[in-house]
Amino acid sequence: MTIEAIVAASAAGATGAATATAGVYSGSTTARTPSQSLDSEAFMRLLVTQLKNQDPSSPMDSNQMISQTTQLSMMEKLTALSTTSDENFSLQMRIAAAALVGQNVTYTDATGTAVTGVASAVSYAGSVPQVTVGGVNVKLDAISGVTTPATPVAAATTT
Template identity: 60%
Template sequence: MTDITGIVGAPPAAAGTSTYTSSNRAATPNQQMDGQMFLNLLVKQLQAQDPSSPMDTNAMIGQMSQLASMEQLTSLNTSSTETFALQMRMAAANLVGKQVTYTDAKGVAQTGLATSVSYAGGVPTVTIGKDTVVALDAVSGVTTTAS
């Protein structure tokens, strides 16, 4: 049986026995599978293998391919999230100077002129008139105002 203590997400090792840390505190379990976890697992497999019967190279290449795929998917996810955030900012900026319809806190549809936007939070906010601030995702309609 392979010992997997010291791998993030595995049961914590006894105090002071971890191969990877020098402190006596237990590692906080990581609920996500990341590249470091896969590398740690691969290193443990290589350390525990029988020298007279080494790991099949095809299996090792398969594991490395899975690691590379996971890294690429993580990168794609990050890029996708950043692209979506940029699209929300552009959409909010395009509202300035237009009549927008939104639902207020009482559930009533309101209409007003979008005068500015803010990117301070996770979702851009639109200022309607002088002092009404609504989240971009609360805007339900947009019309162009006559000049």
């Protein structure tokens, strides 16, 4: 029995059983919302169901089972890699925003005018860090330029 056949049979059986059980106990039916992703738990349930329902005279091909297990492992590693990549990008944005404090930054306001001011603070409250420029919170990705402020030259004192 293939995984596709098990999923179809399982869905048909679960829907009928859920409807019958719900009608007996509660008088109402509840609809299940199907998951759109195949995680390791769902994969293992399918694999166990497939092993339980296989024909004893024609057992599941071990190469196929190893292939499916390998695909699951690769999917989990790719998911972990994606999560790590997202976390690294978030950290890079935070570092970049913190480096702007004390710098002259330029951004375009709602009217389309370029505004330049000194970045005085950074907020990490949202998904994109916000830099405070002249009392206005500006998203990091809206900043179009950065310059170092000119340092005032101290007058030479004579003694």
